[in-house]
Amino acid sequence: MELPPPAIERLKALKDKTEASSYAEVTKNAYRLYDLIIEMQEAGRTLMVKEPSGEVKELQIFV
Template sequence: MEKKTTKTTRVQLELPEKSYERLNLLKEKTEAASYAEVLKNALRLYESVINQYDAGKRLYVSDQDGKLIEYEIFY
């Protein structure tokens, strides 16, 4: 059985120390196998949110009192 290969592109990032710490914390919290996995998941989530926003849908979060607040989408 042939192994399916996916074309990949190597990307090198330079991050400020604080951003690297955030990336590392997300990797630990999500038990991701790699930084690449964290970034791929983040891109999927961001893409989904942007697509929903472009379709006229809005994202809300609830505060401690149950009040809904529209989550600001920035792009």
């Protein structure tokens, strides 16, 4: 898989932040999350985030 330099830097940063053992692990986890979000959207569900202020908002992913 070929990625532009900015995408490679993001991949490296995610690997470090998550302490993943490999780039494949980061990619696998990203696919799982992406699949879950799509399934939730297809089922009519929404994802909510709680702001530090306590306010709860819908997370807009695919606008």
